[in-house]
Amino acid sequence: MRRPAVIPTLRLHCQRETAISLLRVLSLGTSTPKDAAHIIILDPVLLFELLLTSPLGESEAHKLLDAIALRIDNTSQALLQAWALRHFIRQPLHRISEHSHRHHCLHSQFVAELAGHLARETGYAAPDEAYATGLLHDLGLLWMFEYADDYAGLLSDSPDEWTLSNNEWERYGRDHAEVSSALLAACGLPPVATDAIALHHSDVDTLVTAHPLVRIAAAAEELANYRSSQSADCLERACRLTGLEGALLVSLLADISREVQERALAAGIPAEPAMLSLPWSNRPDAMTDANSIDGSIARSALNAFTRSVFTRDLSAWGDFNTASRLLLGLDAPVLFIRPLNGDTLSGTSGSTLPNVSQLHIALEDTHSTIAEAYRSGVEARFQSAARPPGRCAADWQLARWLDCDGLLCVPWENEHQSGVAVYPCPAEEHTGEEIDQTLRKLVTDAATNRISIKQAEERMRVDLEESVARRYIDHARRIAHEASNPLTVIKTYLGIIDEKLEDATLKEQLNLLSDELDRVGTLIRKTSDFSGMVQAGPAHSGVAEILHDLRALYGEALFARRGINFELRTSPNLPPAAIPPDALKQILLNLFKNAAEAIPEGGKLSVSAVSGINTNGQPCLEIRIVDNGPGLSPERVQTLFTGGARNSTKPGGGVGLPVVRDLVTHNNGTILCRSQQGSGTVFQIFMPLAAKP
Numbered sequence: 001m002r003r004p005a006v007i008p009t010l011r012l013h014c015q016r017e018t019a020i021s022l023l024r025v026l027s028l029g030t031s032t033p034k035d036a037a038h039i040i041i042l043d044p045v046l047l048f049e050l051l052l053t054s055p056l057g058e059s060e061a062h063k064l065l066d067a068i069a070l071r072i073d074n075t076s077q078a079l080l081q082a083w084a085l086r087h088f089i090r091q092p093l094h095r096i097s098e099h100s101h102r103h104h105c106l107h108s109q110f111v112a113e114l115a116g117h118l119a120r121e122t123g124y125a126a127p128d129e130a131y132a133t134g135l136l137h138d139l140g141l142l143w144m145f146e147y148a149d150d151y152a153g154l155l156s157d158s159p160d161e162w163t164l165s166n167n168e169w170e171r172y173g174r175d176h177a178e179v180s181s182a183l184l185a186a187c188g189l190p191p192v193a194t195d196a197i198a199l200h201h202s203d204v205d206t207l208v209t210a211h212p213l214v215r216i217a218a219a220a221e222e223l224a225n226y227r228s229s230q231s232a233d234c235l236e237r238a239c240r241l242t243g244l245e246g247a248l249l250v251s252l253l254a255d256i257s258r259e260v261q262e263r264a265l266a267a268g269i270p271a272e273p274a275m276l277s278l279p280w281s282n283r284p285d286a287m288t289d290a291n292s293i294d295g296s297i298a299r300s301a302l303n304a305f306t307r308s309v310f311t312r313d314l315s316a317w318g319d320f321n322t323a324s325r326l327l328l329g330l331d332a333p334v335l336f337i338r339p340l341n342g343d344t345l346s347g348t349s350g351s352t353l354p355n356v357s358q359l360h361i362a363l364e365d366t367h368s369t370i371a372e373a374y375r376s377g378v379e380a381r382f383q384s385a386a387r388p389p390g391r392c393a394a395d396w397q398l399a400r401w402l403d404c405d406g407l408l409c410v411p412w413e414n415e416h417q418s419g420v421a422v423y424p425c426p427a428e429e430h431t432g433e434e435i436d437q438t439l440r441k442l443v444t445d446a447a448t449n450r451i452s453i454k455q456a457e458e459r460m461r462v463d464l465e466e467s468v469a470r471r472y473i474d475h476a477r478r479i480a481h482e483a484s485n486p487l488t489v490i491k492t493y494l495g496i497i498d499e500k501l502e503d504a505t506l507k508e509q510l511n512l513l514s515d516e517l518d519r520v521g522t523l524i525r526k527t528s529d530f531s532g533m534v535q536a537g538p539a540h541s542g543v544a545e546i547l548h549d550l551r552a553l554y555g556e557a558l559f560a561r562r563g564i565n566f567e568l569r570t571s572p573n574l575p576p577a578a579i580p581p582d583a584l585k586q587i588l589l590n591l592f593k594n595a596a597e598a599i600p601e602g603g604k605l606s607v608s609a610v611s612g613i614n615t616n617g618q619p620c621l622e623i624r625i626v627d628n629g630p631g632l633s634p635e636r637v638q639t640l641f642t643g644g645a646r647n648s649t650k651p652g653g654g655v656g657l658p659v660v661r662d663l664v665t666h667n668n669g670t671i672l673c674r675s676q677q678g679s680g681t682v683f684q685i686f687m688p689l690a691a692k693p
Contacts, residue, residue: 014045015101017269019087022046026081036080037068042267044108044136045101046087048187053325055188061129076319082305083326089298089435096145103272104142106264107224108135110276113256114220121252122242124212133193133217137200140179148172160225165201177201204237215241223253227276299435306442310450320447328440330408330423334398335448336361336370337419345374345419353401359394367391370398373409374420379437382407383427398422410444416452490517509552516553540576540690541584543609543621550588551607558592563601569608577621577687579667584687587663590656591625591683598629598681615670615686623685632675640673 022039025031040046041064050071060067072080115134119127145151154171158164168175181198185191196217199210207218219241226234235246242249257276264271309323310316321332334356336345343363347356365371369382369392382395384405389396399407406427409420421444425431494514501510551568559566577584595605606626613620632640641661664671668688675681 014043014087015105015269016088016098017102017267018043018046018105019084021267023081023084023088026077026084033069033072034065036072037065039267040068040072041065041135042109042263042269043105044139045105045142048136048139048183049083049326049329051184051187051189053322055186056190057188060188061132061190061193062126064128064132075322076309078305078308078311079319079323079326082302082309082323085298085302085305086327086439089302096142100145101142102269104138106260106269106271106276108138109264110256110260111135111137111220111224113260114223114253115216117252117256118216118219118242118244119213121244121248122212122216124216126213129190129193130213130216132189133196133213134220136184136187136189137180137197137217137221138176139183140176140181143179143183144168144172144176161221162201175201204240207241223249224276227253227257228274302439303442306439307446309443310446316447316450316454320443320451323443323447324423327443328423328436330425330440331402333410333421333423333444334402335419335421335451336374337417338363338374345370347398356398356401359398361392361394365392369395369407370409370420370422373411374418377411377413379411379440380409381425381427381431382409399424408440410440412441412444412448414445414449414452416456417448419448421448513553539578539580541579541581542574543577543584543623543687544570544572544574546581546584546588547607547609547623550585550592554589554592558596559605562596562599563603564596564599565604567604567606569606571610574609574621575611576690578690579669579687583663583667587660587685588623590660594656595625595627595629595681599627600629603628611689613686619689620669620686621689623687625683625685626680628680631677631679631681632673633677637673637675641671 018039021042022036025035025039028035040050047068050068054071054074056067112131112134116127116131118124119130124130145155148154148171154167155164158167165175165177177198177200181194184197185194192211192213195211196214199207199214200217200221202218204218207215219238222234222238222241225231226238235249238244238249239246257273260276261271261273306323306327310319324330324332334353335348336359337348338345344360345363347353347359361368361371363371363374367390369380373380382399384390384396384399388400395407399405402424404424404426406425406429408423408425408431410423411420412418423440431437494510494517497510547568547570551566555566558564592605599605604627607624609621609623611619611621613622641657661671664685664687670686672684672686673681674684
């Protein structure tokens with residue numbers, strides 16, 4: 001008997017009636033996720049598969065129906081319909097009959113309802129958690145029936161679950177409660193719930209000191225057995241475990257028996273009263289179901305639903321993982337892809353197996369099952385040799401990394417790529433009949449085709465971006481080349497004029513203008529130089545000098561000609577600021593231009609710079625720019641530094657202000673704006689001081 005790692009859907013099915021109800025609800029088009037959740041919660045197999053695909057998060061067991069609805073809402077409708085249809089199409093391979101499945105579901109529903117009601121009666125804070133514990137407590141019975149040899153004979157020799165548990169320990173070294181607990185831990189049930197499942201067959205004298213949920217689960221099972229046996233001992237044990245009176249428990253038992261049968265009949269599930277109480281019923285006459293053979297219409301519908309799963313624009317890998325679990329009963333595969341015109345199969349990296357991308361298998365490797373599947377185009381099985389690693393170390397390593405002794409290799413091919421999907425599958429696992437192999441091929445082909453298309457689209461997008469980037473770079477370099485010629489000519493003429501001038505003030509202004517041309521030339525060269533983003537020139541600025549130079553160069557053109565008074569106040573010994581001179585000049589020039597456009601004739605601009613400011617614990621220098629223009633509305637101030645302000649044409653609108661903000665923050669500074677309509681605007685720039693050499 002192998003370990004309970006997973007319960008494959010290709011060996012285990014839910015009730016046919018439940019699958020039909022789920023398919024009907026999903027096909028309505030007007031149903032909600034909770035409508036489907038109410039159906040799924042009727043069958044432990046469906047619930048287990050859904051939770052194994054997406055385990056419960058912290059505290060989700062407290063709101064089980066909401067957790068199921070959330071998973072339904074996050075799963076493709078086509079996949080859910082294919083999942084329901086997959087359970088509808090049964091095969092004679094299974095050891096468990098439809099009658100036995102129905103018995104298991106009804107008994108589990110009965111115990112779940114008892115556990116939920118007992119939780120409320122005893123004041124347990126999480127009745128949904130108790131319900132989930134009761135619903136899934138006997139899942140190990142299904143697993144052992146399928147995978148333990150001669151389990152049917154063991155069941156027939158066990159008059160009650162306590163005897164069954166003892167017989168299981170003697171024969172297999174574990175009982176179905178422990179198997180259930182191990183399986184459900186993988187579904188995210190909290191330890192308190194899995195403990196309750198593992199212990200619910202224990203002696204009452206042992207359980208009275210356990211967690212309340214353990215006692216509730218055991219009491220629910222005692223009441224279920226009391227219903228059929230009418231044993232006073234069962235009722236007495238339930239009273240001890242819950243602290244509730246026997247009369248209340250008997251009344252609760254009758255109400256819940258009626259409720260569960262009515263709900264089952266409403267869902268179209270035949271409900272025999274005996275099925276509520278006994279843990280299992282081995283009915284040889286029911287082992288073969290007359291209506292268990294699927295028809296061609298059902299197969300065609302399953303194929304159509306499966307193909308449509310992978311047409312969404314969401315994550316193809318996510319859908320592949322979910323479909324693998326729900327439709328195939330297998331964990332997500334590892335993909336091996338043949339590179340274009342290559343002669344090897346290369347693994348694709350994933351978060352769980354980061355080293356698989358370094359595995360490369362030659363196509364002609366006669367010892368590799370993965371390569372064999374690719375060459376033949378037919379599904380192949382790998383089984384680890386008795387003495388590892390066998391003839392192909394890559395196959396053995398992959399099985400080892402997937403924590404499995406076998407691999408199921410399914411070849412695939414589409415117009416973009418080809419390769420092999422390698423599913424972990426225990427060597428002794430029966431892989432089903434023809435329909436299972438056909439479904440694996442269909443799921444693999446549909447998923448890999450979607451993945452290949454998305455990868456091709458991504459490559460196309462990257463190629464387009466690179467093409468646009470190359471065109472932009474070429475265009476920028478041509479502009480820089482063309483712009484450098486007139487700049488050189490202008491500088492030459494400025495030099496000639498400078499030699500002929502006698503006026504010292506004009507000569508100084510020409511020198512400043514020449515420096516500005518140099519700065520413009522540097523900006524143009526940076527625009528066309530994409531080899532690096534390292535800032536050239538000094539990383540600190542003399543703020544007072546820059547302010548005086550900008551006033552000398554632009555004071556007349558921006559302010560004096562418009563009748564605006566430019567007032568500048570700076571401290572004589574300002575320390576340098578930690579910002580390159582070109583960046584600071586660009587910041588200030590943008591702010592000056594905006595102010596010049598906003599201030600009316602006769603207005604005033606006051607600029608000051610002081611040190612000794614501490615911002616966020618860091619010594620800074622403040623540059624304050626104050627105008628007495630029309631001011632800005634509060635709404636305008638809120639969006640001043642956003643991209644929408646960049647193209648504003650209103651006074652004070654902030655042309656270039658997003659650039660200003662970016663330059664300030666890039667150099668670890670802060671910029672603030674305060675404004676009031678009719679009272680002007682104030683900008684404050686706080687720049688860290690340059691480190692002392």
